[in-house]
Amino acid sequence: MSTPPSGPGSVTRTPGREPAGSPPSRLPRPRPSGSRPSRSQVTRDHAPITLTGLAGKVLLLGLTAGVAVWAAFPLIAAGMWAGLALLAASTAGLFYLYLTRRHIPAKYLVPGTLFLIAFQVFPVIYTASTAFTNFGDGHRGSKDDAIVAIQSSSVTQVPGSAEYALSIATKGDPATGPLVFLVTDPGTGAVSIGDTGGLRQLDAADVTVGTAGKVTAADGYTVLNFGQASARSKEITDLVVPTAGGALRSSGLSRAYEGKAVRAYEAGCDCVRDTETGRTWTADEEAGAFVASDGERLAQGWKVNVGLRNFTRVLTDENISGPFLGTLIWNFAFAIGSTGGTFLLGMLIALALHSPRMRGTNLYRVLLVLPYAMPSFAMLLAWRDMFNADFGLINSLFGLDVDWFGQAWTARFAVILVQLWLGYPYMFLVATGALQAIPRELTEATSVDGASPWQSFRAVTLPLLLVALSPLLISSFAFNFNNFNAIYLTTEGAPFPADNPTNGATDLLITYTYRLAFGGQGAQFGFAAAISLFIFAIVAVVSAVSFRRTRQQEEVWA
Amino acid sequence: MRIRTAGVVALFALALAASGCGGDSDEPAAKETPRAAGGKLVIWADDKRAVALKPFAEKFGQENGVTVEVQAVSKDLQTNFVTASQQGSGPDVVVGAHDWIGNLVQNGAIDPVQLSAEQKSGFNETAIKAVTFNGQLYGVPYAQENLALIRNTELAPEAPKTIEDLVANGKQLKAAKKVTETLCLQVGQNGDAYHIYPLYASAGGYLFGTGANGDYDPKDLGVGKPESIEAFKKIGALGEKGEGVLKRSIADTNSIATFTGKKCAYLVSGPWAVADVKKANITYDISAVPGFAGGKEAQPFVGVQAFYVAAKGKNKALAQEFVANYTTTPELAVALYQAEPRPPALTAALDQVKGSDPDLAKFQEAGKNGQVLPAIPAMAAIWDPFGKAEAAVIGGADPTSTITAAGKTISGQIK
Numbered sequence: 001m002s003t004p005p006s007g008p009g010s011v012t013r014t015p016g017r018e019p020a021g022s023p024p025s026r027l028p029r030p031r032p033s034g035s036r037p038s039r040s041q042v043t044r045d046h047a048p049i050t051l052t053g054l055a056g057k058v059l060l061l062g063l064t065a066g067v068a069v070w071a072a073f074p075l076i077a078a079g080m081w082a083g084l085a086l087l088a089a090s091t092a093g094l095f096y097l098y099l100t101r102r103h104i105p106a107k108y109l110v111p112g113t114l115f116l117i118a119f120q121v122f123p124v125i126y127t128a129s130t131a132f133t134n135f136g137d138g139h140r141g142s143k144d145d146a147i148v149a150i151q152s153s154s155v156t157q158v159p160g161s162a163e164y165a166l167s168i169a170t171k172g173d174p175a176t177g178p179l180v181f182l183v184t185d186p187g188t189g190a191v192s193i194g195d196t197g198g199l200r201q202l203d204a205a206d207v208t209v210g211t212a213g214k215v216t217a218a219d220g221y222t223v224l225n226f227g228q229a230s231a232r233s234k235e236i237t238d239l240v241v242p243t244a245g246g247a248l249r250s251s252g253l254s255r256a257y258e259g260k261a262v263r264a265y266e267a268g269c270d271c272v273r274d275t276e277t278g279r280t281w282t283a284d285e286e287a288g289a290f291v292a293s294d295g296e297r298l299a300q301g302w303k304v305n306v307g308l309r310n311f312t313r314v315l316t317d318e319n320i321s322g323p324f325l326g327t328l329i330w331n332f333a334f335a336i337g338s339t340g341g342t343f344l345l346g347m348l349i350a351l352a353l354h355s356p357r358m359r360g361t362n363l364y365r366v367l368l369v370l371p372y373a374m375p376s377f378a379m380l381l382a383w384r385d386m387f388n389a390d391f392g393l394i395n396s397l398f399g400l401d402v403d404w405f406g407q408a409w410t411a412r413f414a415v416i417l418v419q420l421w422l423g424y425p426y427m428f429l430v431a432t433g434a435l436q437a438i439p440r441e442l443t444e445a446t447s448v449d450g451a452s453p454w455q456s457f458r459a460v461t462l463p464l465l466l467v468a469l470s471p472l473l474i475s476s477f478a479f480n481f482n483n484f485n486a487i488y489l490t491t492e493g494a495p496f497p498a499d500n501p502t503n504g505a506t507d508l509l510i511t512y513t514y515r516l517a518f519g520g521q522g523a524q525f526g527f528a529a530a531i532s533l534f535i536f537a538i539v540a541v542v543s544a545v546s547f548r549r550t551r552q553q554e555e556v557w558a
Numbered sequence: 559m560r561i562r563t564a565g566v567v568a569l570f571a572l573a574l575a576a577s578g579c580g581g582d583s584d585e586p587a588a589k590e591t592p593r594a595a596g597g598k599l600v601i602w603a604d605d606k607r608a609v610a611l612k613p614f615a616e617k618f619g620q621e622n623g624v625t626v627e628v629q630a631v632s633k634d635l636q637t638n639f640v641t642a643s644q645q646g647s648g649p650d651v652v653v654g655a656h657d658w659i660g661n662l663v664q665n666g667a668i669d670p671v672q673l674s675a676e677q678k679s680g681f682n683e684t685a686i687k688a689v690t691f692n693g694q695l696y697g698v699p700y701a702q703e704n705l706a707l708i709r710n711t712e713l714a715p716e717a718p719k720t721i722e723d724l725v726a727n728g729k730q731l732k733a734a735k736k737v738t739e740t741l742c743l744q745v746g747q748n749g750d751a752y753h754i755y756p757l758y759a760s761a762g763g764y765l766f767g768t769g770a771n772g773d774y775d776p777k778d779l780g781v782g783k784p785e786s787i788e789a790f791k792k793i794g795a796l797g798e799k800g801e802g803v804l805k806r807s808i809a810d811t812n813s814i815a816t817f818t819g820k821k822c823a824y825l826v827s828g829p830w831a832v833a834d835v836k837k838a839n840i841t842y843d844i845s846a847v848p849g850f851a852g853g854k855e856a857q858p859f860v861g862v863q864a865f866y867v868a869a870k871g872k873n874k875a876l877a878q879e880f881v882a883n884y885t886t887t888p889e890l891a892v893a894l895y896q897a898e899p900r901p902p903a904l905t906a907a908l909d910q911v912k913g914s915d916p917d918l919a920k921f922q923e924a925g926k927n928g929q930v931l932p933a934i935p936a937m938a939a940i941w942d943p944f945g946k947a948e949a950a951v952i953g954g955a956d957p958t959s960t961i962t963a964a965g966k967t968i969s970g971q972i973k
Contacts, residue, residue: 138664138935140644149666149869153694163674227623230597230876237874251672252879259672299664299935319970390739390807391816405747406806406953494747498955499963501946515942522661522938523637 057098064094090114131529134306137522139288143302147265150272150300154263158245161258162187165213166250168229168236169221179235181248182215182223183256191215194241194248214254229253272298310530323503330412331508335481338419339473345420346427347465354435372425380489383418405491408505415490415506434468470550478539482510509535598625599876602639603653605630610897614890618880636661643667643870650871651881656688656862659696660935668866670694671878677886685903688862688930693771697864698885699903700894703828704925705756705858707847710840713737713823717845721757724824724848725803731823739808739822745952746809749945753826754793756856759929760849763789765940766932776936776972781944782965790957792850797952804952829900829921844920860928862903939971
């Protein structure tokens with residue numbers, strides 16, 4: 001799940017698409033004469049190798065290799081051989097492609113395709129695969145991780161046992177020799193040496209004990225200082241000295257305690273047993289948790305595949321499916337309202353400024369673009385405060401007493417109003433560009449034919465505008481459909497019905513999903529991914545249908 | 559052509575060396591430097607605390623011949639920590655609020671800390687209780703905080719004994735046009751469970767019952783029970799359709815500013831508000847949040863900030879050493895207090911700073927009867943539904959049906 005990017009005019013700006021400031025290419029234009037298609041073909045085959053071209057090629061390929069090497073190390077460390085093979089294959093492919101003189105079109109297409117795969121296809125596949133799991137808080141890691149966590153968090157100090165002062169020592173080289181614990185019992189002052197074999201007392205004559213009770217030197221052993229010891233941190237944490245009551249473990253580098261792991265995993269029954277109470281929790285591979293006979297679960301679970309459960313939950317859980325439909329309808333209304341509203345307003349202003357009788361258009365243009373130039377992030381927060389019922393600018397300015405975000409319809413109206421303010425300058429800009437590309441002769445011709453300005457607008461200007469702007473409107477719609485910031489920074493989905501805190505009147509599917517994923521009972525990434533796929537499907541269908549319709553429209557008008 | 563190919567290869571090798579291959583030669587080189595030989599401790603904290611920690615962490619590093627790196631994570635520290643430790647790129651030590659513990663434990667992100675009985679006795683009892691989860695100590699507390707009533711003594715010279723007193727006085731001030739709001743207690747559009755809790759508790763409501771061992775029991779949910787309905791009836795009576803004392807228009811963004819702008823005489827907030835109040839040159843005093851007349855005492859939540867040892871840290875022994883034996887020193891607690899004035903959890907440190915900062919003692923006094931903020935994972939299910947129900951009731955919704963529904967939602971989310 002991702003949140004839409006914020007930034008200046010993020011409301012209607014669609015990442016990755018150029019504003020249609022340039023004239024629409026479908027309008028009749030004289031073809032540039034003298035284009036000889038064969039020429040470029042000839043030059044390419046015999047093109048001389050220039051020094052800059054060569055240097056550029058070498059630098060880029062060097063960078064590619066560098067990135068590949070840099071990316072390979074973590075893959076090797078993690079033992080991800082499939083990923084490494086993929087990396088090697090794609091790097092080799094790139095080298096082959098750019099070191100040969102063939103495959104000219106591929107030279108242009110491959111980089112984009114690779115980025116598309118890396119940043120679009122992979123995330124979608126990853127989201128899709130997450131949607132079939134219970135990935136979320138309490139179910140993040142593997143079963144082994146959960147077992148380790150359960151066991152290590154059940155280690156408790158043996159009641160009444162001594163607190164030992166600890167020194168870490170070795171017989172051999174400080175960096176590699178086998179480690180031992182030198183522990184001093186503060187009560188008796190007795191010094192013992194411990195390793196995996198157990199604990200034995202040392203003769204007081206063989207050791208020097210410092211002021212804090214720590215052993216500072218011992219015959220035949222090298223006492224490690226903190227620096228040396230901490231370099232072997234993992235070995236120290238793992239060193240457990242068995243004792244009668246449990247085991248001696250380190251607590252940091254200067255103290256040791258006698259502890260006992262109360263809970264242990266038993267492979268035979270695939271369960272966790274509590275040695276103090278005798279309770280067992282058996283692994284439930286469907287839930288990804290250890291469950292006791294009375295249904296009690298251990299907190300630390302693991303990630304398992306849950307099949308279609310996340311998807312069916314969206315459709316069958318009435319707490320979700322009921323609001324889902326309502327949210328979907330509002331989501332469409334919001335996207336259509338903000339896109340359509342900004343387009344209408346933007347176009348009207350563009351038309352007004354396009355009129356030859358208009359004076360001071362540049363000043364107007366500068367003023368109109370102002371909202372677009374402000375960071376929408378900050379503007380949304382400012383608008384939120386302006387709609388405050390008691391302290392907000394809007395109520396106090398107009399002498400109103402409206403609880404804007406407290407009632408469903410006023411809240412919906414308010415967020416669309418904010419969208420309108422933030423988004424119309426963009427539509428104004430693109431409409432201005434498109435208008436200037438429509439030859440004035442066309443409208444003049446209609447007036448010669450006796451058409452009213454309205455008729456000429458309906459029959460000539462609007463269709464030509466729509467042809468140019470339809471792709472932008474569709475992408476703007478798709479962006480607004482998932483306009484997370486617009487809702488999250490203003491109402492957070494409020495107002496919520498008194499009896500349903502999960503789904504507010506202004507919630508979009510994306511803010512609703514965000515709440516499911518990161519609010520409530522911790523993170524539920526798997527479930528949120530399933531809803532993301534629903535959103536993805538909806539937006540894809542809407543876009544596909546609209547693009548198809550646009551094409552038909554172009555055939556009619558073009 | 560032959561020469562050209564050789565040139566390409568040579569140039570390419572050069573570019574390769576310049577761009578990427580430097581990366582892999584770094585690691586063996588790093589191992590040879592003496593500093594890294596002593597191991598490295600990575601600590602994550604939020605911006606303010608990271609600044610305060612840095613000198614102490616460096617001192618610890620110098621004394622012990624290790625490298626200590628304090629990294630400031632300014633946003634979503636908890637989630638970032640869980641994700642990073644899952645991927646094996648997390649820190650060794652993390653600093654955060656105690657109510658994270660439940661979530662961090664269920665994700666296997668932190669390890670218990672073993673403190674000696676003597677070390678434990680140096681701490682405030684509440685603080686130790688806060689970081690204890692399932693009978694284990696999961697962090698070392700260093701500061702604690704709770705809500706209190708901050709009042710403008712020019713407008714309200716006397717500390718109100720009950721909410722009713724507060725409302726009566728606030729109304730008088732309002733009638734005299736000295737203020738525009740009775741009480742600045744942040745509610746916001748979606749409610750705020752933390753700030754309303756003292757009143758909720760005073761009216762008899764509770765969140766979770768406690769089990770035999772004194773731990774919170776997620777199965778005994780108080781929201782939706784008759785006590786909670788009674789409590790919300792009282793809260794609703796103070797709401798927009800009742801006395802107009804509690805309002806959704808007062809939110810986290812404007813409650814302190816409204817108080818410092820002298821639009822209200824009373825503010826319910828924590829130690830973090832004091833800096834702003836001082837800056838606004840308001841003569842103020844701090845007392846406990848009053849409860850309803852004839853009700854129970856108003857109990858604010860007591861939250862604790864603590865150091866945790868990451869379960870998947872690369873240098874756990876050193877992390878344990880730092881957390882268990884170094885952060886328990888009063889000097890560090892005092893330094894962190896100076897970075898952000900919240901009462902230290904170490905009694906010795908609190909005694910040191912109490913003299914120079916009377917507000918601290920007052921906040922502590924106000925939190926004396928406070929309730930430790932539950933750290934159980936089920937608490938995550940409370941915040942959102944509880945807050946929204948609160949906002950709805952304050953906005954005039956029927957308390958009975960609203961709170962019953964919220965209780966249902968919450969129990970449905972608790973596994």
